Amino acid sequence: xxxxxxxxxxxxxxxxxxxxxxxxxxxxxxxxxxxxxxxxxxxxxxxxxxxxxxxxxxxxxxxxxxxxxxxxxxxxxxxxxxxxxxxxxxxxxxxxxxxxxxxxxxxxxxxxxxxxxxxxxxxxxxxxxxxxxxxxxxxxxxxxxxxxxxxxxxxxxxxxxxxxxxxxxxxxxxxxxxxxxxxxxxxxxxxxxxxxxxxxxxxxxxxxxxxxxxxxxxxxxxxxxxxxxxxxxxxxxxxxxxxxxxxxxxxxxxxxxxxxxxxxxxxxxxxxxxxxxxxxxxxxxxxxxxxxxxxxxxxxxxxxxxxxxxxxxxxxxxxxxxxxxxxxxxxxxxxxxxxxxxxxxxxxxxxxxxxxxxxxxxxxxxxxxxxxxxxxxxxxxxxxxx
Amino acid sequence: xxxxxxxxxxxxxxxxxxxxxxxxxxxxxxxxxxxxxxxxxxxxxxxxxxxxxxxxxxxxxxxxxxxxxxxxxxxxxxxxxxxxxxxxxxxxxxxxxxxxxxxxxxxxxxxxxxxxxxxxxxxxxxxxxxxxxxxxxxxxxxxxxxxxxxxxxxxxxxxxxxxxxxxxxxxxxxxxxxxxxxxxxxxxxxxxxxxxxxxxxxxxxxxxxxxxxxxxxxxxxxxxxxxxxxxxxxxxxxxxxxxxxxxxxxxxxxxxxxxxxxxxxxxxxxxxxxxxxxxxxxxxxxxxxxxxxxxxxxxxxxxxxxxxxx
Numbered sequence: 001x002x003x004x005x006x007x008x009x010x011x012x013x014x015x016x017x018x019x020x021x022x023x024x025x026x027x028x029x030x031x032x033x034x035x036x037x038x039x040x041x042x043x044x045x046x047x048x049x050x051x052x053x054x055x056x057x058x059x060x061x062x063x064x065x066x067x068x069x070x071x072x073x074x075x076x077x078x079x080x081x082x083x084x085x086x087x088x089x090x091x092x093x094x095x096x097x098x099x100x101x102x103x104x105x106x107x108x109x110x111x112x113x114x115x116x117x118x119x120x121x122x123x124x125x126x127x128x129x130x131x132x133x134x135x136x137x138x139x140x141x142x143x144x145x146x147x148x149x150x151x152x153x154x155x156x157x158x159x160x161x162x163x164x165x166x167x168x169x170x171x172x173x174x175x176x177x178x179x180x181x182x183x184x185x186x187x188x189x190x191x192x193x194x195x196x197x198x199x200x201x202x203x204x205x206x207x208x209x210x211x212x213x214x215x216x217x218x219x220x221x222x223x224x225x226x227x228x229x230x231x232x233x234x235x236x237x238x239x240x241x242x243x244x245x246x247x248x249x250x251x252x253x254x255x256x257x258x259x260x261x262x263x264x265x266x267x268x269x270x271x272x273x274x275x276x277x278x279x280x281x282x283x284x285x286x287x288x289x290x291x292x293x294x295x296x297x298x299x300x301x302x303x304x305x306x307x308x309x310x311x312x313x314x315x316x317x318x319x320x321x322x323x324x325x326x327x328x329x330x331x332x333x334x335x336x337x338x339x340x341x342x343x344x345x346x347x348x349x350x351x352x353x354x355x356x357x358x359x360x361x362x363x364x365x366x367x368x369x370x371x372x373x374x375x376x377x378x379x380x381x382x383x384x385x386x
Numbered sequence: 387x388x389x390x391x392x393x394x395x396x397x398x399x400x401x402x403x404x405x406x407x408x409x410x411x412x413x414x415x416x417x418x419x420x421x422x423x424x425x426x427x428x429x430x431x432x433x434x435x436x437x438x439x440x441x442x443x444x445x446x447x448x449x450x451x452x453x454x455x456x457x458x459x460x461x462x463x464x465x466x467x468x469x470x471x472x473x474x475x476x477x478x479x480x481x482x483x484x485x486x487x488x489x490x491x492x493x494x495x496x497x498x499x500x501x502x503x504x505x506x507x508x509x510x511x512x513x514x515x516x517x518x519x520x521x522x523x524x525x526x527x528x529x530x531x532x533x534x535x536x537x538x539x540x541x542x543x544x545x546x547x548x549x550x551x552x553x554x555x556x557x558x559x560x561x562x563x564x565x566x567x568x569x570x571x572x573x574x575x576x577x578x579x580x581x582x583x584x585x586x587x588x589x590x591x592x593x594x595x596x597x598x599x600x601x602x603x604x605x606x607x608x609x610x611x612x613x614x615x616x617x618x619x620x621x622x623x624x625x626x627x628x629x630x631x632x633x634x635x636x637x638x639x640x641x642x643x644x645x646x647x648x649x650x651x652x653x654x655x656x657x658x659x660x661x662x663x664x665x666x667x668x669x670x671x672x673x674x675x676x677x678x679x680x681x682x683x684x685x686x687x688x689x690x691x692x693x694x695x696x
Binding site (some may be wrong): 001005006009010013014209212214215216217219220221222223224225226 | 423432435436437454455457458460461463465469470471474476477480485486487489512518532
């Protein structure tokens with residue numbers, strides 16, 4: 001295993017340059033993933049709006065019931081029944097909603113006549129819509145009982161309404177882990193850049209050394225079979241790639257702990273593995289094209305940065321133009337990031353939801369196979385020429 | 387016989403690099419392949435090592451046909467390439483260990499061989515140095531150590547002293563003689579005739595892909611008409627001296643430049659005495675006198691009509 005050992009001695013000698021990409025990635029990934037916590041929530045806490053309730057009608061069970069109901073879901077401020085005072089309170093957002101029961105409202109309502117409550121609210125406010133719904137819900141319920149139960153007493157009416165409106169339903173938020181997924185989405189998206197740069201640089205550095213004509217001829221003079229040399233180089237490349245992949249995965253487990261041991265975590269890891277294979281294949285092709293050591297660094301930066309920019313690693317894909325995305329679709333980075341985005345948005349895992357994820361992974365794998373085929377053609381062409 | 391090459395032909399399009407080249411290397415000898423740049427020495431070596439495909443001919447090493455998959459044969463060959471073939475990323479020790487490891491799998495045995503090779507080329511003080519830190523001469527020594535560490539039966543050195551300082555050159559040449567003394571057969575290519583004359587027991591002179599002469603140093607020199615070259619410092623030179631000398635028997639050529647008369651004579655006659663008698667009888671004052679036997683360059687010049695270093 002002389003060739004394999006030397007492979008990693010060469011890597012060790014260039015570890016400084018290689019680890020720069022890994023360190024930058026880890027720092028960036030940790031920082032950015034902690035900043036970008038996403039906009040989804042996994043908890044619900046009811047908020048209460050401040051409102052004013054002005055009753056210009058006589059005291060009745062209907063209006064009292066309405067006041068009590070609103071009091072349960074909002075904070076009724078004690079404000080003087082004066083038009084200017086009410087308007088000022090609304091302007092300064094001391095209150096957000098004014099419910100004004102006009103004179104004769106209760107009688108009209110019981111008699112089935114048109115009866116309307118006067119509403120004043122902050123324009124386009126969410127609390128306004130919320131309060132509208134509550135008032136409407138109360139009055140609609142009352143209307144149903146009055147229409148269907150002739151001579152129902154005020155007491156009974158408020159009792160029924162209260163009972164109906166107090167009914168609640170338990171809701172389970174099935175996509176509760178979406179917030180965490182968002183965090184490691186950034187981590188795994190950024191991983192594409194660093195992994196690309198590390199693999200292109202690492203593979204090219206080593207292959208450049210072994211492809212030097214003098215070294216190649218010297219190896220060919222030895223009793224070591226050419227196939228054995230190639231196998232050891234392939235093994236070295238695979239070990240390097242899997243090593244880089246493993247470092248990224250282990251770091252994600254350290255940062256996100258048990259969240260990585262979920263279905264989505266597993267999918268992210270698998271997606272990165274497929275991407276690693278594709279990038280290894282691309283790195284191998286570049287190593288057969290690049291002819292100098294400085295060109296290796298240039299290729300690593302251009303390919304890794306370029307594909308990351310247009311593939312949606314640094315800028316979300318939905319912000320990129322259609323033409324850019326069309327061009328990006330010719331890189332595995334685009335499909336890798338696309339898969340990550342889909343995995344991140346999944347709450348339910350079944351054949352239907354996972355189909356696009358695995359389709360994208362297959363496309364990335366197809367890239368690996370196609371690029372490897374091109375590389376073999378390039379190598380054969382070179383051999384024929386030499 | 388260690389190497390037997392018969393009628394080897396290698397063409398690069400219209401260019402014939404090897405034109406029915408023949409060579410035989412006997413066990414225990416140092417065979418020198420001498421020829422100007424482009425004469426086909428390296429092409430011949432590359433064909434012998436199966437690094438190049440050839441168009442016609444046959445190559446046998448240790449009595450068996452040589453091919454790219456003749457790993458048993460390769461196991462007993464040590465190769466020192468014209469260009470230094472070492473890893474910049476490995477230290478002196480690691481480089482020798484790598485190349486030795488291609489032949490020797492046993493770790494402890496290999497360690498011993500690597501230490502011996504380092505000793506042999508005198509790189510003990512540079513074991514942990516990276517090639518970039520070594521001078522040209524030391525780098526060549528490392529290249530040799532990488533080629534001979536596994537103690538091969540046959541060592542092929544392709545111009546190992548190009549761009550090397552005199553001290554390292556002597557070290558390399560002495561090393562080759564020692565390797566040969568220890569039992570290795572050596573094939574040495576060079577365009578430096580002095581080196582070839584110094585170390586080789588047999589010499590093959592090549593030009594345009596062909597063997598133009600072969601034999602020992604003395605055998606080659608006895609093939610040509612030219613004998614010694616006499617250089618005389620003369621203070622009062624006149625044209626008559628040149629015309630008199632040119633008419634003398636056994637004188638091949640004579641010329642005068644920078645107060646020095648250079649006379650080339652035919653082989654085997656006592657020309658120096660004749661010349662001195664001529665100078666004395668004509669009262670021509672002279673200073674220093676040098677007499678040089680013919681060189682391989684003279685052999686090459688006489689056969690091809692051009693200088694070896696052209």
